[in-house]
Amino acid sequence: MAPLIRVIGSLNADMVSVTPRFPDPGETITASSYFTSAGGKGANQAVACGRLSRAKPTATSPSTEKDPVRVEMVGAVGGLDGQFQALLKPTLEKSGVDVSRVRTIHNAYTGVAVIIVDTSAGGENRIFFSPGANYTGMQPIPEILGAGLAAPVPDVIVMQGEIPVETVIGILRNIKAWKEENRAKGQKGIEAGPEVVLNPAPAPPGGLPDDVYDGGVDHLILNETEAELMIPPTEQLLRTVPDAEGQSDREKVARYFHKIGVTYIIITLGAKGVWYSAADSGSSGPADGVTRFTNEIPASKVEKVVDTTAAGDTFVGAYCVEVARWRERRRAAGKAGQDLSIEERVERYQKMMDNTMKWATKASARC
Ligand code: RIB
Numbered sequence: 082m083a084p085l086i087r088v089i090g091s092l093n094a095d096m097v098s099v100t101p102r103f104p105d106p107g108e109t110i111t112a113s114s115y116f117t118s119a120g121g122k123g124a125n126q127a128v129a130c131g132r133l134s135r136a137k138p139t140a141t142s143p144s145t146e147k148d149p150v151r152v153e154m155v156g157a158v159g160g161l162d163g164q165f166q167a168l169l170k171p172t173l174e175k176s177g178v179d180v181s182r183v184r185t186i187h188n189a190y191t192g193v194a195v196i197i198v199d200t201s202a203g204g205e206n207r208i209f210f211s212p213g214a215n216y217t218g219m220q221p222i223p224e225i226l227g228a229g230l231a232a233p234v235p236d237v238i239v240m241q242g243e244i245p246v247e248t249v250i251g252i253l254r255n256i257k258a259w260k261e262e263n264r265a266k267g268q269k270g271i272e273a274g275p276e277v278v279l280n281p282a283p284a285p286p287g288g289l290p291d292d293v294y295d296g297g298v299d300h301l302i303l304n305e306t307e308a309e310l311m312i313p314p315t316e317q318l319l320r321t322v323p324d325a326e327g328q329s330d331r332e333k334v335a336r337y338f339h340k341i342g343v344t345y346i347i348i349t350l351g352a353k354g355v356w357y358s359a360a361d362s363g364s365s366g367p368a369d370g371v372t373r374f375t376n377e378i379p380a381s382k383v384e385k386v387v388d389t390t391a392a393g394d395t396f397v398g399a400y401c402v403e404v405a406r407w408r409e410r411r412r413a414a415g416k417a418g419q420d421l422s423i424e425e426r427v428e429r430y431q432k433m434m435d436n437t438m439k440w441a442t443k444a445s446a447r448c
Contacts, residue, residue, distance in 0.1 A: 182231075277298050
C-alpha cells in the first residue's frame with residue numbers, strides 16, 4: 082500500500098481581487114480582475130500533495146509515479162452555500178485527494194478568504210479569513226480529536242492554524258500519547274507512529290503549550306512572522322535556552338524548539354528560500370541541541386512573480402510528500418523498526434530538503 086498523508090485543516094472559498102496596489106485605509110480602488118477559487122491552507126496543501134504524488138518524472142523531480150502517495154483531507158465545509166461545496170470537494174478530488182473525511186455542516190457557511198493580490202508588489206497578498214465551518218465543524222469533539230489516528234493510521238499528518246487551536250492541541254496530545262504507548266511496547270523507528278508536520282499558519286498568538294511539541298511535533302514549518310509569534314518573550318525563552326543569548330532570531334527559534342522536543346525546524350524566507358535546522362532530539366525526551374545541522378537553500382529563480390498566494394502551502398505539500406516517500410523507502414529497505422542515528426538523520430534531512438526545494442518551486446497548489 083502506498084504511504085498515506087492525512088491533511089487536517091481548512092477548506093475555503095477564495096475570493097481574489099487583483100489590484101494595481103493595496104488600498105490605503107478608507108480608500109476604494111478599482112481591481113484589475115477578480116476570480117473565485119478553491120483554497121484554504123489545508124486544502125491547498127492537500128492539492129499540492131495530490132498533484133505532486135502524481136507528478137511525472139522530470140530532470141529535476143526526484144520522485145516518480147512509481148512512488149505513489151495517498152492523500153486524505155479531514156475538514157469541514159458549510160451547507161448554507163451550495164456553490165462553495167460544489168467548488169471545493171470536486172477540486173480536491175480532481176487532484177487525487179480522498180475527501181470522504183470532509184464533513185458538511187448544514188447550519189454553517191463554508192470558510193471564506195477575501196484576498197487582495199498586489200501586482201505592483203511582486204504578487205504579494207493580503208488575506209482576510211472568515212472561518213465558518215472550519216471552526217464549527219472542527220470543534221474538539223472525540224470524532225475530530227481521533228481523526229489523526231483513525232484507521233488506516235497515516236504515515237504523515239499535517240496541520241495548520243485555520244482550525245480551532247484547541248483541536249490542534251488535542252490532536253497533537255492524542256498522537257503523542259499513542260506514540261509513547263507504542264514506544265513503551267518496544268516499537269521503534271517509523272513503526273512507533275506517524276510523523277507530524279505542523280505549519281501554524283496563521284500562528285496562534287502566544288504559541289502552543291510546550292508539552293505538545295516533544296513527541297507531538299516532528300517537523301515545524303514557519304515563516305519569519307509566525308516564528309516570532311510562536312516563541313515566548315525573550316526573557317522567558319532565554320531561561321529555557323540560555324545559549325541563545327546574542328544569537329540571531331532564527332537561531333533563537335531553532336534552539337528553543339529543539340530544546341522542547343522538535344527534531345526538524347524549517348523557516349521559510351519567501352523569495353529568499355528556506356533555512357532549516359535538524360537536531361538529534363532522540364526518540365523521546367527533550368533535545369540536547371548539541372548535535373545539529375543547519376543550512377539555507379535559496380529559492381529557484383522565477384522570471385515573473387504573478388501571485389504568491391499558497392506558495393507556502395505548496396512548499397509544505399511537497400515536503401510532506403518527501404517525508405512520506407522517505408518512510409516508504411525505509412520500509413522497503415526493511416528498516417522500519419529501527420531508530421535513526423544522527424548521521425542518518427542529517428543525511429535524510431539534506432536529501433529531503435534538497436528534493437523538496439527543487440520540487441516545490443516547480444509546482445503550484447493554487448486550486
Ligand atoms: O495560504 C493561502 C490560503 O490562505 C488561501 O487559499 C486562503 O484560503 C487562506 O486561507
